[in-house]
Amino acid sequence: MIEYSNQTRMLVSVDCVVIGFDGEDYKLLLIQRGFEPEKDKWSLMGGFLQPSESLDEAAQRILFELTGLRNVYMEQLHAFSHPNRDPVERVIGMTYFALIDIKQYAKQLCDHFQPNWFKMKSLPALIFDHQNMVDLTLKQLRYKAALHPILFELLPKKFTLPQLQILYEGLYDIPIDKRNFSRKVLSTGIISRKQEKDKSKSKKGAYFYTLNQESYHAQFQRVLNFIPKNEIPPSVESDQKDRAVLLEG
Amino acid sequence: MIEYSNQTRMLVSVDCVVIGFDGEDYKLLLIQRGFEPEKDKWSLMGGFLQPSESLDEAAQRILFELTGLRNVYMEQLHAFSHPNRDPVERVIGMTYFALIDIKQYAKQLCDHFQPNWFKMKSLPALIFDHQNMVDLTLKQLRYKAALHPILFELLPKKFTLPQLQILYEGLYDIPIDKRNFSRKVLSTGIISRKQEKDKSKSKKGAYFYTLNQESYHAQFQRVLNFIPKNEIPPSVESDQKDRAVLLEG
DNA sequence: ACAAAAGTGTTGTTTCTACACCCATGC
DNA sequence: GCATGGGTGTAGAAACAACACTTTTGT
Structure with missing residues (x-):
């Protein structure tokens, strides 16, 4: 048999929600769409799935082509599939999200396509249903970060406890008690203090810390509790796949 | 513009991992594939995404066509996309999973396609990558059920505490202390005791209980702890989307 | 009367939250 | 010397895990 008859084939796009943190604010990486329709409007990093690649591979390729980054934390999030989500023709939109160290990015910046960081709190209008993709990513991130030490992916190799705390406070928009916070984080053993400040x-001056890779990976599956239980936002539902894959370039 | 040029269109299938519980064992609903290749081999409930429907709609349609069931708990799980996962041609496999009350199904059984329940512990060989889909579903279910009261979807309207406990013990393959278990479950207020035994x-005789819908939906987002923390299986990673949608038929 | 399953309470331990002061330094 | 942000400890409350006996009733 050569193919399935009488079935409709469709385009599959991969759209990457690339999130960074600059020490103060969560940022989203956007690009000006290079072709019609909606040419020059702001868009997620996207592209079409090619015949020879898997979705994970496509997500890595697209991220690399548009930003020059590899070896980045990335997860398949959700498929958006409304028949008219793209006005041109039927396109299934596979959303991936990536967490990156924004400073690392600054170094490797491939600015051929001039991607731009926007504060998450003041995004421009996005094409198609990309805002929904961003919203879902944030929901997922809030959920997951409440249970797993995923936010470290946003920090540079060396970071301080105050920085880490700001990261958590920013995601949930709540104040956190620094004594309880540092006790909880340190008790897991996933970070170690350096001499340097x-x-x-x-x-x-605040002490620098670094991740203990072994302990980090070990703790990753455990359910943690960095955020006071009552503060886990009720909007965050359940659901998840398990696929915390560190995609390898 | 009529379409995007120079891009490859592909088939998208929706495969539903339908899980039931008969009071003793977890069961998986399988069907004998109706067309080549692999005709008559055991397969998940699947079908191709049609031009006018979203993935959620397709999943509902497929479940209904093959089992006669509507209004079932269903979630989009993951896209499987290896280029050669289907030998005939490129097909993106969107996996959904459904949790159903097996007795409800017995009533509404549409046996035109003769789906069959298999014990999860002794499944036949499945076509393509369907076993991977099942494996991922179980992983996801174990993860999610440890945090959210999702397993109630597998029980009939009226159920007993011993039944509920067997459900949890079976999923994690661990014994659970019934005193601690009942205290935890009852303290959430999501179920109420009936007169009847x-x-x-x-x-x-064991008292029947029923779900408190309001409380159930309210608790759904909260992170619960029915399973002793140390028993949450380490294989279970993180990850999740949030999409606990009760699909409406 | 006894076997089989259901139901229920207590205690010690751990984990959580709330809360306030001293420290180090650059100016 | 003082303003700024960084670091640390304690005590009361809540949640948890471990554990064993009594109840019901069909045979």
């Missing part, structure tokens, strides 16, 4: 933000 | 399994 970051003096850029205070006179006293 | 189930005397089919003991002389003394």
Whole structure:
């Protein structure tokens, strides 16, 4: 048999929601769409799935082509499939999300396509249903980060406890008690303190920490509790796949 | 513009992992594939995405066509996309999973296609990558059920605490202390005791309970803890989307 | 009367939250 | 010397796990 008869074939796009954190705000990486329709409007990093690649491979390829980044934390999130989501023709939109160290990106920036960071709180209008993809990513991120140490993916190799705390406070838009927070994080053993201090933000300076890779991977499956239970946002439902894959370039 | 040029269109299939529980064992609903290749081999409930329907709609349609069931708990799980996963041609496999009350199904059984229940522990060989889909579903179910009261979807309207406990014990293959278990479950307020008892399994009889819909939906987002923390299987990673949608037929 | 399953309470341990002061430094 | 942000400890409350006996009733 050569093919299935009487069935409709359709395009499959991969759209990557690329999230960064600059120490203060969550940022989203957007690009100006290079072709019609909606040419020059802001869009997620996207492209069409090619015949010889899997979705994971396509997501990596697209991210690399548009940003120059590899070896980034990435997950398949959800398929958006409304028949008219793309006005041109039927396109199934597979959403992936990526968490990246924004400074790492600054180095490797491939600005041929001039992607741009926008503050998550003030995004421009996005094409098609891309805003839905972003919304779902944030929901997923809030859910997952409440249970697993995923946010470390957004930080540079060396980071401080105050930085980490701001990261969590920003995601849930809540204040967190620093004593309880540091006790919880340190008790897991996933980070270790360095001699060195970051003096850029205070006179006293804050100790740098680094991730313990082994402990990090071990803890990843465990259900943690960095966020006070009552603060886990009710909008966050359940659901999840398990696929925390560190895609390898 | 009429269509995107120079891009490859492909088939999209929807495959439903339909899970039931008969009071003792987890069961999987399989069907004998109706067309070549692999005709008459055991397969998940599947079909091709049609031009006018979304994936959610396709999943509902397929489940209904093959089993006669509507209004069933269903989630989009993951897209399987290896280029050669179907030997005939490129097909993107969208996996959904459904949890159903097996007795409800017995009533509404549409046996035109003769689907068959198999014990999860002794499945026949499945076509293509369907076993991977089942494996991922179980992983997801174990993860999610440890945090959210999702397993109630597998029980009939009226059920007993011993039944519920067997359901949890079976999923994780662990024994659970019935005193702690009942205290935890009851303290959430998601079920209420009826006068009536189930005397089919003991002389003394076990009280029937029913779900409190309001409380159930309210609790659904909360992170629960029916399973002792150390028993949450380490194989279960993180990841999830949030999409606990009760698809409406 | 006894076997089989259902139901229920207590205790010690751990984990959580709430909360306030001293420290180090650059200016 | 003082303002700024960084670091640390304790105590009361809540949640958890471990554990064993009594109840019901069909035979």
